[in-house]
Amino acid sequence: MDLNERKLKILQAIVSDFISTSEPIGSRTLSKRPDIDLSPATIRNEMSDLEEMGYLTHPHTSAGRVPSDKAYRLYVDRLMQGSDLPEVNKQEISERLHKDADELDQTVEHAAQLLSEMTNLVSFAITPNRSESKISYINFLPVDESSVVLMIVCEDGKVTNSAIRMNSPYTEENLTLMSKVMTHNFKGKAVSAVLTENITSMFESDMQALAGLAGSVVPSFMKTLEKMLNVDLYMDGYSNIFRLPEYSDVSKARNFLEAVTNKEQFTNVLVNRDQGLAITIGDENSEDLKDFALVTADYKVNGKLIGRLGVIGPKRMKYGEVTSVIKYITDNLSQTFEIPAPEETQETEPAEAEYNDK
Amino acid sequence: MDLNERKLKILQAIVSDFISTSEPIGSRTLSKRPDIDLSPATIRNEMSDLEEMGYLTHPHTSAGRVPSDKAYRLYVDRLMQGSDLPEVNKQEISERLHKDADELDQTVEHAAQLLSEMTNLVSFAITPNRSESKISYINFLPVDESSVVLMIVCEDGKVTNSAIRMNSPYTEENLTLMSKVMTHNFKGKAVSAVLTENITSMFESDMQALAGLAGSVVPSFMKTLEKMLNVDLYMDGYSNIFRLPEYSDVSKARNFLEAVTNKEQFTNVLVNRDQGLAITIGDENSEDLKDFALVTADYKVNGKLIGRLGVIGPKRMKYGEVTSVIKYITDNLSQTFEIPAPEETQETEPAEAEYNDK
DNA sequence: GTTAGCACTCTTTCGCTCAGAGTGCTAACA
DNA sequence: TGTTAGCACTCTGAGCGAAAGAGTGCTAAC
Numbered sequence: 001m002d003l004n005e006r007k008l009k010i011l012q013a014i015v016s017d018f019i020s021t022s023e024p025i026g027s028r029t030l031s032k033r034p035d036i037d038l039s040p041a042t043i044r045n046e047m048s049d050l051e052e053m054g055y056l057t058h059p060h061t062s063a064g065r066v067p068s069d070k071a072y073r074l075y076v077d078r079l080m081q082g083s084d085l086p087e088v089n090k091q092e093i094s095e096r097l098h099k100d101a102d103e104l105d106q107t108v109e110h111a112a113q114l115l116s117e118m119t120n121l122v123s124f125a126i127t128p129n130r131s132e133s134k135i136s137y138i139n140f141l142p143v144d145e146s147s148v149v150l151m152i153v154c155e156d157g158k159v160t161n162s163a164i165r166m167n168s169p170y171t172e173e174n175l176t177l178m179s180k181v182m183t184h185n186f187k188g189k190a191v192s193a194v195l196t197e198n199i200t201s202m203f204e205s206d207m208q209a210l211a212g213l214a215g216s217v218v219p220s221f222m223k224t225l226e227k228m229l230n231v232d233l234y235m236d237g238y239s240n241i242f243r244l245p246e247y248s249d250v251s252k253a254r255n256f257l258e259a260v261t262n263k264e265q266f267t268n269v270l271v272n273r274d275q276g277l278a279i280t281i282g283d284e285n286s287e288d289l290k291d292f293a294l295v296t297a298d299y300k301v302n303g304k305l306i307g308r309l310g311v312i313g314p315k316r317m318k319y320g321e322v323t324s325v326i327k328y329i330t331d332n333l334s335q336t337f338e339i340p341a342p343e344e345t346q347e348t349e350p351a352e353a354e355y356n357d358k
Numbered sequence: 359m360d361l362n363e364r365k366l367k368i369l370q371a372i373v374s375d376f377i378s379t380s381e382p383i384g385s386r387t388l389s390k391r392p393d394i395d396l397s398p399a400t401i402r403n404e405m406s407d408l409e410e411m412g413y414l415t416h417p418h419t420s421a422g423r424v425p426s427d428k429a430y431r432l433y434v435d436r437l438m439q440g441s442d443l444p445e446v447n448k449q450e451i452s453e454r455l456h457k458d459a460d461e462l463d464q465t466v467e468h469a470a471q472l473l474s475e476m477t478n479l480v481s482f483a484i485t486p487n488r489s490e491s492k493i494s495y496i497n498f499l500p501v502d503e504s505s506v507v508l509m510i511v512c513e514d515g516k517v518t519n520s521a522i523r524m525n526s527p528y529t530e531e532n533l534t535l536m537s538k539v540m541t542h543n544f545k546g547k548a549v550s551a552v553l554t555e556n557i558t559s560m561f562e563s564d565m566q567a568l569a570g571l572a573g574s575v576v577p578s579f580m581k582t583l584e585k586m587l588n589v590d591l592y593m594d595g596y597s598n599i600f601r602l603p604e605y606s607d608v609s610k611a612r613n614f615l616e617a618v619t620n621k622e623q624f625t626n627v628l629v630n631r632d633q634g635l636a637i638t639i640g641d642e643n644s645e646d647l648k649d650f651a652l653v654t655a656d657y658k659v660n661g662k663l664i665g666r667l668g669v670i671g672p673k674r675m676k677y678g679e680v681t682s683v684i685k686y687i688t689d690n691l692s693q694t695f696e697i698p699a700p701e702e703t704q705e706t707e708p709a710e711a712e713y714n715d716k
Numbered sequence: 717g718t719t720a721g722c723a724c725t726c727t728t729t730c731g732c733t734c735a736g737a738g739t740g741c742t743a744a745c746a
Numbered sequence: 747t748g749t750t751a752g753c754a755c756t757c758t759g760a761g762c763g764a765a766a767g768a769g770t771g772c773t774a775a776c
Binding site: 136 | 462519581596607608611
């Protein structure tokens with residue numbers, strides 16, 4: 001038995017109808033669609049075939065058909081038409097992303113908010129692992145007698161800092177020296193590379209005076225590097241899911257929330273997805289997410305992967321709309337932060353003028 | 359009619375029974391309690407009085423009594439016995455908070471996690487507004503030709519940084535100069551004070567060369583200061599609420615989630631609470647939180663308010679347990695980060711030894 | 717002042733029926 | 747041979763009434 005044109009047409013109709021209604025689709029309903037000119041009986045035969053082939057299931061004998069995970073996959077790969085985003089939405093996205101677009105992190109949060117609003121699903125954003133970021137410099141700054149701040153600046157401009165409590169007194173000169181020694185040793189190296197080095201041995205060859213500081217500083221330094229390997233997860237729109245009929249059962253809603261608020265586990269899932277636009281449906285996901293579908297896309301700046309944005313929701317998701325919103329937003333993000341773009345930035349002109357004046 | 363001893367006893371029994379069962383309490387149930395030696399009929403009379411006085415309500419004629427907000431308030435103020443935390447729990451709290459206790463922010467997140475686990479409620483933590491933090495120094499650091507990082511260090515050791523995209527080329531010397539000028543002007547001043555100053559005018563009297571930089575830098579500086587006024591909100595345990603029978607109705611659960619995930623609004627509520635241990639119940643809260651109870655407590659370091667931790671849940675909350683957990687955790691947090699405490703910190707001894715070796 | 721008794725109310729649950737939706741199969745049709 | 751009409755059958759879900767259970771309020775007696 002093969003998937004001929006007619007079967008595909010019926011399958012497509014079932015999937016898209018089910019996506020919008022979340023009700024099992026019966027043969028009579030389908031036969032009324034203008035694009036399907038077949039009698040209910042014929043449709044029933046085809047449905048029966050499709051069920052045998054694993055594309056449809058039956059909640060119970062006298063219910064209509066429901067798409068299987070396999071059907072969603074086929075739908076996404078071959079059947080759905082990628083809806084083009086209405087111009088109004090495009091405009092709204094652009095406007096809301098450009099307003100306050102000076103800080104990447106904040107803009108990404110706005111993007112996630114926007115995404116959950118426009119899709120009515122739960123959205124998320126992660127920053128990539130920074131293990132391959134190169135260190136630009138390292139600075140220790142005095143705070144008070146017993147604490148200093150460690151600051152690590154990467155070549156990509158990302159700054160990480162953490163407070164260090166000192167076990168022994170320090171002088172500002174020692175701190176400066178420490179900063180210089182460490183910067184000298186680690187500048188240009190990737191975070192992951194530094195983490196595997198034997199740092200303490202480094203200080204033996206260096207100044208004796210620093211050894212005292214090193215006792216307090218090195219463990220904190222290592223911890224801070226490890227902290228840089230963490231992926232930040234931002235989520236939005238939790239309550240959206242409760243508007244969907246499939247979660248009118250509280251225990252289902254709770255399962256969803258539990259899967260999704262287990263940050264560590266969920267982050268792990270997100271980190272390990274394919275790059276670019278990735279859609280996973282039902283059993284393509286890990287066990288705890290097998291009732292859901294995820295759509296993610298990456299945004300890049302100057303070709304470098306910066307982060308990942310996406311949504312999670314029920315398998316009967318408007319894949320076409322969702323992917324086009326996500327793609328539009330990630331593309332927009334990428335453009336906004338593209339660096340070699342010294343075009344017509346109107347606001348800056350006064351500043352330039354001021355500068356040239358003097 | 360006054361609240362005599364017997365009425366109080368009955369009221370206490372009703373509130374505490376209702377807290378643990380969430381079922382309306384009938385006169386017969388109460389009469390079976392060993393500590394209440396009255397017939398159902400007598401209890402009914404008292405209940406009727408208590409209802410008239412506004413402490414109890416009736417879901418319908420043939421249902422038992424349910425405490426009103428007023429009753430919860432009385433219960434919290436006068437009737438409940440503050441349960442002392444079992445030693446096991448105390449130990450667990452101490453252990454889990456001290457593990458990895460070098461970074462305050464992270465420890466606070468752990469504390470909130472712990473809190474939601476132990477209370478089975480939704481927990482949250484906020485950092486205080488830093489408008490009165492004093493600036494210690496300001497630093498501009500080069501990243502690449504077109505971007506620099508602005509770093510503001512406060513006297514309390516908190517560091518805020520943001521990326522600035524430069525509209526015009528800069529030299530490292532200029533950056534350093536800029537850092538010095540700004541540090542000189544703002545050191546020791548509170549963030550809120552700096553925000554009201556006319557910064558641009560400051561530069562007129564300063565170096566001409568800096569004016570060019572100022573065009574890019576000053577707006578970002580102001581934005582960063584504003585960012586410092588933001589209060590961070592961390593939340594945990596969303597899914598706990600779905601285990602409670604009162605949220606078996608999805609629409610109620612959704613209302614809860616919506617009230618609580620509206621970060622801006624919810625943060626606002628949390629910021630404006632009384633200091634110290636604060637309990638607000640039902641209509642003591644704002645309209646959108648009128649079905650819930652909140653318990654919050656502050657943690658301080660060296661007498662200075664550092665942050666606030668708490669839970670939100672149904673009004674029938676185990677106030678005794680919850681407050682003792684929260685108090686124990688906040689006290690513990692305060693102690694952990696108390697600075698002039700160079701006592702027996704065992705973990706640091708190896709480091710010290712290492713130091714003495716050399 | 718307390719209590720037993722009783723009529724009354726309201727909710728919840730259970731079983732039942734019935735309508736509706738949909739299927740699968742068979743037989744007829746083009 | 748593929749398509750369709752017809753029909754028996756299945757299953758769900760809504761609606762209904764009865765009955766059980768919980769609890770009250772009132773009255774009258776202790």
